[in-house]
Amino acid sequence: MGKSGLGAQRRERLKALREAALHRPVLARHLSDGFNGRWSRRQWAQASLVATLGMLVAAIVPGFSPVQDAPAPTARLSMALPLPSLPLARLHGQAGDSWQLVRVERGQTLASLFKQFGISPSTLHEVMQQPGAREALTRLKPGAELAFDLPVGEGGKGSELRALRFDRDASHRVEMSFAGGEIRQNVIDRPSETRTVVLSGKVGRSLYGSARKLGLTGSNINTLTDDIFKYDIDFNDDVAASDRFSVVVEQTWREGELISTGPVLAATFTTGDKLHTGFRFLRNGKAEYFTGDGRPLKKSFIRMPIPYARLTSGFGARKHPVLGRMRMHKGVDYAASTGTPIMAAGDARVVSAGWHGGYGNAVVLDHGRGYTTLYGHMSRIGKIRPGQRIAQGTVIGYVGTTGMSTGPHLHYEFRINGVHRNPLSVTMPPPEPLSGMALAQFRQQTSVALARIRKVENIIYADADSTPKQPVAAVGMKRNGRSG
Structure with missing residues (x-):
């Protein structure tokens, strides 16, 4: 083939490419203007860009990729396997085939649990008549576990209780079985270490x-x-x-x-x-x-019967806020809101608890070895009585403004052998140490x-x-x- 033939083929290819490119509006506008049978460098660059974009689209979009052959279906075989037979207990509805464990929640009672499982009230009555059952089951604590053996019915509930299991105490578990109108108890020891x-x-x-x-x-x-x-x-x-x-x-x-x-x-x-x-x-x-x-x-004594209280009046001579004249203040005053608890300063025996003249509602405690304390102007007295022994920190009353008082506060006195002492500066007696046989043990x-x-x-x-x-x-x- 001569050079003229090669030139004709080349012109035909260029014409076909040009016709294809003219279908794209952007390129058509540029290529249709003044084309004289020979492309410029700019036109060649644009055509290359279009061809490259076409190949990328074909590679990315599945519709342009070659259709892949669907995998051949895999042959499947079916085999019948025999299921294990049901246990005799389930076939005959015997006890033990359907234990349901329940953890008691706050507010639940045995009656509410029986109702939840559809168990008749008459069965509950029979259970409570058994020895030791009432003591263990009337006050169920949250978290206690009970187990019910019930036949499987709709919704997993049944009305015929076949057995009941519960803990009588920390070391014994009781299992009640119901059969033939009789209840039998089996007590199981649960040893602890x-x-x-x-x-x-x-x-x-x-x-x-x-x-x-x-x-x-x-x-x-x-x-x-x-x-x-x-x-x-x-x-x-x-x-x-x-x-x-x-x-x-x-x-x-x-x-x-x-x-x-x-x-x-x-x-x-x-x-x-x-x-x-x-x-x-x-x-x-x-x-x-x-x-x-x-x-x-x-320690034998705590200095402040009211924690975090504010000291408003110290020990010594002062002008009485009610009487208006100088008078010895034989204790200290702690301001606090009405109803604030007042604690016993130490282990003691209650000497008196009631109205005490200008002190209003007051409590006197005897701590032994000649030490006594007084607490005055209470709004009310705690659950104590004369002669009772109480421990340090026991609430003996509540702040008030009874008696000769201008506002809610505690008047606190500390006495040694009947002599008033400043509770803020007195040297508190050390606690009594162990001695003799007790110390040896x-x-x-x-x-x-x-x-x-x-x-x-x-x-x-x-x-x-x-x-x-x-x-x-x-x-x-x-x-x-x-x-x-």
Whole structure:
């Protein structure tokens, strides 16, 4: 083929491309103006751009891509498998095939649960007539578990109770079976194990949170902060995250579940390099906490019977606000709103509780060893009576303005052998320490407890660099039964 033939083919291709490009309005406008059979560089660039865009659209939009062959259907086989036969208990409707466990919620009663399952009131009456049932089932606590064995019916409920299971107490479970109009009881022993453990940890972000993670109860934590270390540690300002504590308690376990935690038997608290200790001991039948040498941790008296109150009048001579003349003020006054609780300054016997002349409603307490206190101008007196023994901190009345008073406040007097003393400056008597046989028994108990605490702490805090950041619990002793 000659050069003229090649030129003719080239012109035909260019003509075809030009006709295709003319279908696009933008390019048509430019290519139709003054075309003389030969493209300019600009026209060639525009045509290349259009071709490139066309290929991209074909690659992206599925409709422009080649149609793919659908996968061939896979052959499937069906096989009949025999189902396991129903248990005889279900076939014959025997007891045990449909236990329904219920956890009692607040406000629920056994009657409401029977109604929920459609069990007749006559069955409830029969249950309550069984020995020990009324005591265990009339006051169900939230969280208690009961199990009902009912035949399966519509909605999973039935009206014929075949068996009932509940806990009579912490160590016994009762299973009642109903058959032939008779009720039979089977009492199952649930043995528990009591362990005396040492729980040790660091304060971390929160003493309460760390102690709770260890397994201490809210009551245990309050004992640490309010009874044992209240007078020696300021838990708002003196405690750091690195400070550590160890507590000895008794825990009761049953079937791998922690049932209860007893009171704090001993505790240590390390703030910086200072070690504080406290040990529980029964003195005259009353539980108290003592230091390692047998001195009570609780002070004999608290100086302010009203916490956070404002002192409005001190001890000494002053002009009486009602009588208008100079008179000896034999106590101190604390201003507080009407109804504010007033606490006993120390352990005492109630001498009198009632109207007391110018003092209005007043209470007089005898703390022994010649110490007495008086609390006046109460709006009302607490639930106390003369001759009653009360503990330090007991609410004995409420702030008021009875008697010779110009406003709600507490008038507080402190007397030693009948002589009035300034309660803000008097040297409070130290608590009576243990002595004699009681001290010997105390030392025997505390030496064992402290040795166990030190053994556990030596294991946990042996290497300061590897001291765990989270609280750690360790078993100090393990035994069956409770200690005396």
